[in-house]
Amino acid sequence: MEPNGHTFLEKVLTIVREEQDESRPLIEFKHPKQLEEILDLDVTEGVDDKKLEACVRQVLQHSVKTDRVTFRNQLYGGTDPYGLSGAWLAEAFNTSQYTFEVAPAFTLIELKMIQHILQLFGIPEGDGIFSPGGSMSMFYGIVAARHRAFPEVKAKGMRGLPELVLFTSEDSHYSIKKAAHWLGFGTESIKVVKTNQCGQLIVPELDIAIQREKDAGRCPLFVNATAGTTVLGAIDDLVAVSDVCKKHNVWMHVDACWGGSLILSQKYRNKLNGIERADSISWNPHKMAGAPLQCSVFVVRERGLLHSSNAAAAQYLFHQDKFYDVSYDTGDKSVQCGRKIDAFKLWMMWKARGDSGLSSLCDHTMDIARFCLHTVENKPGFRLVCDNLQCPNVCFWYIPKFMRGRKEDEKWWEVMHKITPKIKELLTLSSRLMVAYSPVRQYKNFFRLAFTFHPIVQEKDVLAMLQAIEECGEQVTLDML
Amino acid sequence: MEPNGHTFLEKVLTIVREEQDESRPLIEFKHPKQLEEILDLDVTEGVDDKKLEACVRQVLQHSVKTDRVTFRNQLYGGTDPYGLSGAWLAEAFNTSQYTFEVAPAFTLIELKMIQHILQLFGIPEGDGIFSPGGSMSMFYGIVAARHRAFPEVKAKGMRGLPELVLFTSEDSHYSIKKAAHWLGFGTESIKVVKTNQCGQLIVPELDIAIQREKDAGRCPLFVNATAGTTVLGAIDDLVAVSDVCKKHNVWMHVDACWGGSLILSQKYRNKLNGIERADSISWNPHKMAGAPLQCSVFVVRERGLLHSSNAAAAQYLFHQDKFYDVSYDTGDKSVQCGRKIDAFKLWMMWKARGDSGLSSLCDHTMDIARFCLHTVENKPGFRLVCDNLQCPNVCFWYIPKFMRGRKEDEKWWEVMHKITPKIKELLTLSSRLMVAYSPVRQYKNFFRLAFTFHPIVQEKDVLAMLQAIEECGEQVTLDML
Numbered sequence: 015m016e017p018n019g020h021t022f023l024e025k026v027l028t029i030v031r032e033e034q035d036e037s038r039p040l041i042e043f044k045h046p047k048q049l050e051e052i053l054d055l056d057v058t059e060g061v062d063d064k065k066l067e068a069c070v071r072q073v074l075q076h077s078v079k080t081d082r083v084t085f086r087n088q089l090y091g092g093t094d095p096y097g098l099s100g101a102w103l104a105e106a107f108n109t110s111q112y113t114f115e116v117a118p119a120f121t122l123i124e125l126k127m128i129q130h131i132l133q134l135f136g137i138p139e140g141d142g143i144f145s146p147g148g149s150m151s152m153f154y155g156i157v158a159a160r161h162r163a164f165p166e167v168k169a170k171g172m173r174g175l176p177e178l179v180l181f182t183s184e185d186s187h188y189s190i191k192k193a194a195h196w197l198g199f200g201t202e203s204i205k206v207v208k209t210n211q212c213g214q215l216i217v218p219e220l221d222i223a224i225q226r227e228k229d230a231g232r233c234p235l236f237v238n239a240t241a242g243t244t245v246l247g248a249i250d251d252l253v254a255v256s257d258v259c260k261k262h263n264v265w266m267h268v269d270a271c272w273g274g275s276l277i278l279s280q281k282y283r284n285k286l287n288g289i290e291r292a293d294s295i296s297w298n299p300h301k302m303a304g305a306p307l308q309c310s311v312f313v314v315r316e317r318g319l320l321h322s323s324n325a326a327a328a329q330y331l332f333h334q335d336k337f338y339d340v341s342y343d344t345g346d347k348s349v350q351c352g353r354k355i356d357a358f359k360l361w362m363m364w365k366a367r368g369d370s371g372l373s374s375l376c377d378h379t380m381d382i383a384r385f386c387l388h389t390v391e392n393k394p395g396f397r398l399v400c401d402n403l404q405c406p407n408v409c410f411w412y413i414p415k416f417m418r419g420r421k422e423d424e425k426w427w428e429v430m431h432k433i434t435p436k437i438k439e440l441l442t443l444s445s446r447l448m449v450a451y452s453p454v455r456q457y458k459n460f461f462r463l464a465f466t467f468h469p470i471v472q473e474k475d476v477l478a479m480l481q482a483i484e485e486c487g488e489q490v491t492l493d494m495l
Numbered sequence: 496m497e498p499n500g501h502t503f504l505e506k507v508l509t510i511v512r513e514e515q516d517e518s519r520p521l522i523e524f525k526h527p528k529q530l531e532e533i534l535d536l537d538v539t540e541g542v543d544d545k546k547l548e549a550c551v552r553q554v555l556q557h558s559v560k561t562d563r564v565t566f567r568n569q570l571y572g573g574t575d576p577y578g579l580s581g582a583w584l585a586e587a588f589n590t591s592q593y594t595f596e597v598a599p600a601f602t603l604i605e606l607k608m609i610q611h612i613l614q615l616f617g618i619p620e621g622d623g624i625f626s627p628g629g630s631m632s633m634f635y636g637i638v639a640a641r642h643r644a645f646p647e648v649k650a651k652g653m654r655g656l657p658e659l660v661l662f663t664s665e666d667s668h669y670s671i672k673k674a675a676h677w678l679g680f681g682t683e684s685i686k687v688v689k690t691n692q693c694g695q696l697i698v699p700e701l702d703i704a705i706q707r708e709k710d711a712g713r714c715p716l717f718v719n720a721t722a723g724t725t726v727l728g729a730i731d732d733l734v735a736v737s738d739v740c741k742k743h744n745v746w747m748h749v750d751a752c753w754g755g756s757l758i759l760s761q762k763y764r765n766k767l768n769g770i771e772r773a774d775s776i777s778w779n780p781h782k783m784a785g786a787p788l789q790c791s792v793f794v795v796r797e798r799g800l801l802h803s804s805n806a807a808a809a810q811y812l813f814h815q816d817k818f819y820d821v822s823y824d825t826g827d828k829s830v831q832c833g834r835k836i837d838a839f840k841l842w843m844m845w846k847a848r849g850d851s852g853l854s855s856l857c858d859h860t861m862d863i864a865r866f867c868l869h870t871v872e873n874k875p876g877f878r879l880v881c882d883n884l885q886c887p888n889v890c891f892w893y894i895p896k897f898m899r900g901r902k903e904d905e906k907w908w909e910v911m912h913k914i915t916p917k918i919k920e921l922l923t924l925s926s927r928l929m930v931a932y933s934p935v936r937q938y939k940n941f942f943r944l945a946f947t948f949h950p951i952v953q954e955k956d957v958l959a960m961l962q963a964i965e966e967c968g969e970q971v972t973l974d975m976l
Contacts, residue, residue, distance in 0.1 A: 095501045106574075
């Protein structure tokens with residue numbers, strides 16, 4: 015008899031519980047070639063359920079347990095279990111979000127979530143859509159800006175348009191580069207504006223840069239402000255950026271993919287002051303807030319623009335001769351055709367916790383980041399990159415004892431640049447901690463500990479992470495580098 | 496105490512089983528405003544688990560049961576339960592696919608699946624990536640073609656390039672329009688080539704169209720052939736298209752999002768002959784093959800092109816100073832940053848069933864479509880749009896008795912154009928069948944019954960669907976239209 019898989023589905027929860035059990039290591043690192051040897055991935059011949067389970071467990075055993083407090087490698091981590099419940103239900107109800115008829119309740123949920131999010135961001139009259147990730151949300155922003163300024167672009171393309179210019183800070187996310195390429199601007203159309211030491215865009219420099227482009231006969235189109243840069247977590251001065259954008263009549267987008275979750279906190283949302291002036295905003299609840307991947311929202315101030323800039327009016331899908339109000343067929347606002355019902359999992363989290371529950375989770379996340387910052391600040395051998403806590407990112411170097419008290423010249427920093435990755439390697443191989451590192455501008459490789467709503471991190475966990483870094487740091491010798 | 500959601504997760508399988516129980520209707524249609532009244536969607540205040548469960552069940556009750564044989568509204572339907580198991584595991588292990596370190600096993604799985612798929616499509620030396628849907632896969636194809644022809648586009652944009660032209664058939668999917676807009680070509684750069692009655696691109700017309708554009712000084716860049724059009728399921732003559740593309744040195748893309756699943760069948764894969772000559776192919780296993788949404792593959796013949804055309808080399812993510820072979824950090828081939836591990840669910844389905852299991856499912860799907868076609872052909876009141884079964888799409892009108900035997904002039908067809916949506920409305924409101932309808936070219940609104948691997952449809956199910964159409968068709972009167 016053919017396997018039917020229904021009984022397998024019943025085992026999934028057990029497999030998850032066992033493979034994510036705390037006794038399992040965060041990571042059992044194997045090099046790619048080694049892992050290829052271990053895993054049985056070939057699919058040519060079918061296998062029975064028992065064998066399948068063994069293969070799957072092997073895959074999961076060699077997968078990173080992103081739900082651990084010691085997983086600090088990216089700007090996402092564990093999921094909100096209500097969000098995960100929503101994700102499982104969404105998968106089981108396998109539904110594409112384009113027309114009301116096929117997704118009636120899910121369509122209303124997406125509309126409700128967008129409305130609620132628009133309220134929070136202070137642009138209640140706007141519109142929005144869920145997209146497959148922050149990069150795509152950035153694309154939506156640029157497309158909307160371009161279409162508002164030059165609606166003929168839809169038919170005529172970029173060839174007839176003036177030379178358009180996009181502005182962003184040097185610490186901003188690289189997705190604007192991919193957007194400039196894909197959307198036909200070219201990466202040279204991006205003007206990179208300097209930031210201050212903590213990663214915030216220097217607004218007077220933006221003003222000068224826009225004026226310079228205007229004077230050169232080019233057309234400033236789009237300013238990408240960042241609320242939570244990827245590495246340092248910097249939040250640009252959104253009020254000041256808005257003033258410059260208004261002065262020059264340029265579209266203001268806020269990439270709040272990371273920092274947007276602060277809007278959930280009554281205590282910390284003032285860090286995003288000025289976001290209510292944006293023309294468009296992108297926010298990834300799958301990052302800090304713990305919605306399962308992918309959950310990204312794009313919102314735009316001008317109602318109708320999302321539709322006018324993206325609609326293609328496919329006859330077979332968006333018929334106008336249906337028997338219900340087709341204004342609820344929201345899919346033509348999207349650049350996608352089939353689209354996952356990502357709003358549903360966010361709705362489940364929010365419905366369970368309410369505004370105040372999410373606010374508390376956000377406050378705790380910031381509190382634990384502040385505890386980490388203060389501990390790092392006062393701990394021998396640790397040095398902060400920036401002592402200003404904007405988002406829950408804490409960035410620092412660990413300086414091993416043999417490096418301390420020496421002249422910190424270029425050569426010294428070159429060694430530090432190699433020490434950080436080496437410590438990370440030791441942390442990973444010992445499965446004690448997965449932590450991000452990066453250089454930024456003049457700063458040589460340093461660590462970034464970023465905190466998220468889930469799993470809930472305690473002060474003792476932070477101390478253990480720092481201790482792990484210190485202990486691995488003290489294992490490093492010059493010969494290793 | 497704060498709700499933690501872990502106990503809720505344990506209930507999900509029960510909720511799914513109960514809400515998808517066969518006793519529940521396919522759809523309980525409510526108009527948007529009615530449904531807004533019924534559902535409790537507000538998220539301002541949190542609710543306890545019991546209340547949450549009630550709200551969730553209400554949402555699911557008013558959601559379409561896409562796992563039913565009577566759900567024939569789209570080109571997807573029920574999921575492969577092994578695929579669904581994979582999707583649930585993927586959600587629980589919440590992992591983003593960009594670097595090997597964070598997704599070691601999942602990275603190897605994506606590579607393995609792409610390799611296996613490339614073999615099947617006959618371009619074993621190629622490369623590929625999973626993308627968030629067929630539209631995005633189309634974008635990848637155009638971007639790759641443009642970058643190969645004009646690598647300077649990445650930096651310089653579209654302004655300096657010659658006038659580029661994209662070719663597609665009049666029955667092809669609308670995503671090429673969205674691509675032409677977003678990517679900066681403009682929709683006027685698309686030249687639409689006529690099809691024959693069954694929806695296949697007329698290849699000599701393509702040849703003429705390309706030559707015409709050349710003669711006019713424009714630059715033909717990209718031909719989009721279709722293997723499985725959305726409505727009629729037509730498969731273009733890929734060998735002939737390839738000859739024309741080679742003659743003119745134009746990129747050949749095959750949009751096999753729907754029909755690509757025929758490659759799984761030993762018996763039917765010859766319908767895709769010529770696909771091995773394509774420069775790029777898009778295929779959505781989430782359509783016919785029943786992978787949970789989203790599961791879309793883009794493959795390209797020229798190895799390295801996906802990386803060179805998309806890479807942005809973000810320092811914080813794609814460091815070159817890591818301790819392992821960073822050629823396994825495959826994420827910079829993607830236009831996304833964070834990306835779901837969609838390959839994993841496909842791998843689970845394939846691992847369980849093997850090549851031969853998927854082949855059998857495909858054969859059964861085609862067999863049942865052929866049974867449907869022959870039944871429709873011979874059933875009074877039913878009329879086929881096209882009697883050539885290419886993909887498992889069967890397209891037809893139902894002509895109620897009061898319309899039969901009358902002169903089929905323009906006015907008659909205008910009435911038929913209204914009858915089809917009316918029958919669909921009655922089918923939906925009675926929850927007997929959700930079926931697609933559409934006009935195509937000169938053909939007025941007709942039904943499309945398309946078949947997928949899951950759930951497995953039996954001949955008796957087909958007969959019941961046709962009977963439902965007939966019975967609802969006979970309820971239609973002229974007053975209703």
